[in-house]
Amino acid sequence: MSTLRPALLTDHYELTMVSAALRDGTADRRCVFEVFSRRLPTGRRYGVVAGTARLVEMVRDFRFDEAEVDFLRRTGVVDEAAAEWLSRYRFTGDVDGYAEGELFFPGSPILTVSGGFAECVVLETLVLSVLNHDCAIAAAAARMVTAARGRTLIEMGSRRAHEEAAVAAARSAYLAGFAFTSNLAAGQRYGIPTAGTAAHAFTLLHDDERAAFASQVATLGKNTTLLVDTYDVSQGIRNAIEVAGPELRAVRIDSGDLAVIAHQSRELLDSLGATETKIIVSGDLDEYAIAALAAEPVDMYGAGTAVVTGSGAPTAGLVYKLVEVDGRPVVKRSEHKATIGGRKVAVRRHKPTGTATEEVIVPQGVPDHAPHDRLLQRSYVVEGEPVALPTLTESREHLRQCLISIPWEGLKLSAGDPAVPVTVVPAS
Numbered sequence: 001m002s003t004l005r006p007a008l009l010t011d012h013y014e015l016t017m018v019s020a021a022l023r024d025g026t027a028d029r030r031c032v033f034e035v036f037s038r039r040l041p042t043g044r045r046y047g048v049v050a051g052t053a054r055l056v057e058m059v060r061d062f063r064f065d066e067a068e069v070d071f072l073r074r075t076g077v078v079d080e081a082a083a084e085w086l087s088r089y090r091f092t093g094d095v096d097g098y099a100e101g102e103l104f105f106p107g108s109p110i111l112t113v114s115g116g117f118a119e120c121v122v123l124e125t126l127v128l129s130v131l132n133h134d135c136a137i138a139a140a141a142a143r144m145v146t147a148a149r150g151r152t153l154i155e156m157g158s159r160r161a162h163e164e165a166a167v168a169a170a171r172s173a174y175l176a177g178f179a180f181t182s183n184l185a186a187g188q189r190y191g192i193p194t195a196g197t198a199a200h201a202f203t204l205l206h207d208d209e210r211a212a213f214a215s216q217v218a219t220l221g222k223n224t225t226l227l228v229d230t231y232d233v234s235q236g237i238r239n240a241i242e243v244a245g246p247e248l249r250a251v252r253i254d255s256g257d258l259a260v261i262a263h264q265s266r267e268l269l270d271s272l273g274a275t276e277t278k279i280i281v282s283g284d285l286d287e288y289a290i291a292a293l294a295a296e297p298v299d300m301y302g303a304g305t306a307v308v309t310g311s312g313a314p315t316a317g318l319v320y321k322l323v324e325v326d327g328r329p330v331v332k333r334s335e336h337k338a339t340i341g342g343r344k345v346a347v348r349r350h351k352p353t354g355t356a357t358e359e360v361i362v363p364q365g366v367p368d369h370a371p372h373d374r375l376l377q378r379s380y381v382v383e384g385e386p387v388a389l390p391t392l393t394e395s396r397e398h399l400r401q402c403l404i405s406i407p408w409e410g411l412k413l414s415a416g417d418p419a420v421p422v423t424v425v426p427a428s
Contacts, residue, residue, distance in 0.1 A: 006058040007068055007089075011125040012077060018118045019082040027085075027118035032324035032343045035097070035111035035131060037104070041139075041313035043415040046406065047104040048142050048399060050172045051134025052097060052111070056386045058126060059091055091119055095381035098346075100390065101175060101399035102376060103406065104135075105359055105418045109344045110318070112377065117325075124320045132318050133165060134172045136310035140287070141176035142403065143311065144303055146411050147291040152300040154195055156182040156282065157308030169308040175396050178303075190392055197225040197252055209236060213243040225250040225280060233261055234268060241272045250278035252302070258283065259296050266297035286311045287413055340424060347373040348420065356405045362425040 021027035040047055064072075064086040073083040093115020104110045111127065113120050144153060155173040158166035170186035180195035181187065187194040198216055206212040213226050222244050228236030228251045240251055251269070253261055258281045269277050281293065282302030290301055306312075321339050322330060329341030343364040349357050350372040359376075379387050390398070403411065410419020 005065075005068070006062045006126055007064045009126045009129055010122055014122050014124055015072065015078050015082065015086075017121055018085070019078050021118050021121075022081050022085055023079075028116040030326050031114065031117045031120055031322055033113045033120050033124070033320055034109045034323050034344065035113075035127060035318050035320050036107055036109050037317045038319065038337070039106050039317065040418060041136075041310075041317060043413075044139060044143075044313065045410045045412065045416055045419040046139070046142075047108075047135055047316055048138035048176060049098045049100055049102045049104055049110050049131075049135060050138035050175050051130045051168065052100045052380060053389050053392070053395070054134065054168065054171070055127060055130045056095065056380050056389065058130065059095065059123065059381060060386050062089070062091055062123065062126065064089055085118070089119070089122070090384060091115065091123065091381070092384040093119055093381070094379070094383065096377045096379050098376050099378055099395065099398055101395040101397075101402065103399075103402045103419070105420055105422045107340075107361060107422050107424060108359065109346055109361065109377070112343060113320075114324075114343070117322075121322075128318055128320050130168075132315045134168055135316035135318065136313055137169045137172035137307065138176045138399075139316065140309075140311035140313065141173040141178055141303075141307050142399065143287040143413060144285075144290055144301075144307060145177035146403065147287040147294070147413065148301055149294055151298065152180070153178040154180045154182065154280070154282075154300060154302045155304075155307055156196070156302045157304035157306075158183045160305040161308040166308060171392070173303075173307050175392060175399060177396065177400060178307075192392075197227055200227060200230045200254075203227065203230040209239045210243055213240055217244045217248075222247045223249045225252050225278075227252045227254065228265075229253050229255050229261075233265060237265055237268050238272070241269070241274050241277070246273040246275070246277065248274060248277045250280050250299070252280040252282060254281075254283045254302075258289075258298075259293055262293065262296040262298050291413060340426075344424075346376040348376055349373050350405065354405055355407060356420045359420050359422045360425060361422065 069083050069087045072078045095113050097111035155170050155178045161169055166183055167186045170181035170183040171190050174192045180193050182196040186192050203209055203212040226240040228240055262279055265279055278299035280300040281298050285301055285303045286306035323341050324343050331341040332339040344361050345364055346361045348359050406419040
């Protein structure tokens with residue numbers, strides 16, 4: 001589905017390791033890799049797992065074709081033995097992880113990849129590329145959804161992102177609770193509802209604003225949104241209602257002091273009899289700007305640049321680390337980058353009321369289960385075969401429930417401790 005084949009996302013150094021491991025006989029040693037973040041982006045109190053369903057599809061289709069293998073051989077990236085191995089590559093291991101839409105915190109083992117060393121290590125860049133992007137977008141979008149307090153959000157950031165990243169960002173924003181996207185590819189690919197209106201260029205194309213509005217209404221009917229701030233917002237609203245009548249669905253304002261303009265626009269619309277006409281605002285909105293408009297008569301928000309760039313945190317800071325070899329825990333001891341060895345499982349503890357109180361990470365096979373614990377990992381791929389996954393709609397609901405479950409302090413936009421404390425139980 002991507003214009004870039006998954007195999008080409010492999011990094012040079014991964015294939016260096018594959019070549020050496022094939023030569024020294026360690027390529028098939030049974031290994032476990034885990035994906036986690038050492039810390040959350042500054043100011044964030046939770047992360048959001050997103051992109052795993054996309055990733056599973058790409059792992060399933062991960063193949064090196066003849067031209068790719070020839071390029072790697074010809075340029076000296078791999079030797080003949082590695083080239084032959086790549087030409088036959090199929091992932092035959094297992095992938096387990098947190099459900100898409102689950103919250104995560106520092107140290108959460110959100111994805112576990114197990115199998116032979118070579119077949120797992122060659123996936124590192126693909127795994128991190130997908131998850132670091134999608135998780136970052138979903139976390140930013142979830143904060144915007146919280147700030148919107150139940151008002152509708154439209155994702156409209158395609159022009160601020162790489163063409164494939166734009167589609168993935170629309171998916172992550174929808175997962176987080178956005179209602180619409182302007183990206184039609186995301187609508188086709190993932191079934192996300194799409195929405196949009198004419199830009200300023202359409203107004204400028206016509207001899208006057210009324211003519212532009214009349215054309216749009218004649219084509220789309222009154223159930224459309226007219227952009228009213230090309231020249232003067234107040235006059236634009238008057239022109240919009242004059243052309244479309246008080247049954248006009250919505251007006252959009254994309255510039256100026258939105259708090260003041262939204263208030264004035266509501267008063268003007270009501271005075272013109274357009275009491276049901278909605279007000280949509282856009283223009284470099286992030287979660288803080290959305291929160292600042294909470295008391296204003298705004299019905300919908302259009303978010304673009306901030307959501308598709310993670311609102312200041314364009315990567316989730318995830319890493320992919322080897323934690324086990326042939327059943328033996330291994331650890332990295334580098335300063336500030338030490339890892340905890342061994343495969344791990346995680347449970348989230350809750351009060352009887354459903355409020356999350358703690359995330360407990362324990363060695364594989366030692367789940368300390370209390371009555372209100374919820375196991376966080378699930379299977380994604382078993383012996384190379386993808387298993388049935390929740391739909392995007394189901395994952396969207398899962399995230400909504402997760403956000404309800406955390407203490408209210410965890411939803412604050414201000415900096416603070418993670419919404420749920422994490423306890424790592426060492427292996428005995």
